Amino acid sequence: MATLHMLSHSPFSDSRFASCLRLLGPQDALLLTGDAAYALQPETVQLQALQLMPAGIELYVLEEDLHARNLAAPKRAQVVDYPAFVELCARYAKVNSWL
Template identity: 55%
Template sequence: MSTLHVLSHSPFTDSRLDSCLRICGAEDAILLCGDGAYGLQNAALQGKGVKVFVLAEDSHARNLPLPDWADSVDYPGFVQLCVDYDKVNTWL
């Protein structure tokens, strides 16, 4: 069963991203939004083999370049991801 993991907290202030990466399966994906977009600077995401998305508005607001291993989505794309995955887990 596939899960979309939504992370909105900076990986520099807590360990949510690291915890998420430990439980992500091959069918899962991560959506970075808000300060979670800073996760694009985390090299661990690149080598993990998990599909990574970032909310375009948040990466642009933080002037973060989009690495080739991540995809940018707008708000309608965010909604579509929530539909495409079996479960959505928001890391509050």
Template identity: 65%
Template sequence: MATLHVLSHSPFGDSRFASCLRVLGADDAILLTGDAVHTLQPETAPANALSELLQPLYVLEEDLKARGIAAQHGVTALDYAGFVDLTLRYAKVNSWL
């Protein structure tokens, strides 16, 4: 069952990001929101881990702008309407609270 994994916490504060990566399935995707967009900071362990993923990677554009972070190549930035549309494309949505 394809799952959209929604992360909203910084990967530098706890193990949610690493736990998410361990359970990713081949048809899954990740959406970074809130402080999870810090995962995209260049030359960090989380950014390096994301660069090796084959799964689609999305980020909430408003959160990127609020934190002054640029989307990397291969990352799709979404507005809120795109976020809603994305949740409808997956059989399951898992929010890593």
């Protein structure tokens, strides 16, 4: 069963980011929102980990949060707006928000 995992906390503050990456299945997707977008900062271990995810795992980042943090999306990440965010939630069988 494919799951959309949503992270919103900074990947530098606790272990949620690493725990989420360990639990991603081959059909799953990861959506970065809020401070989780900081994982896309160039030359960080977090970005390296995201780029090493299997190709079947989709990576998304919310456009508004990317721009608010003055970050650019790497090729690996697909930038989505709010309507696309809603569509993603409907596309996956489960949505897991890492609170």
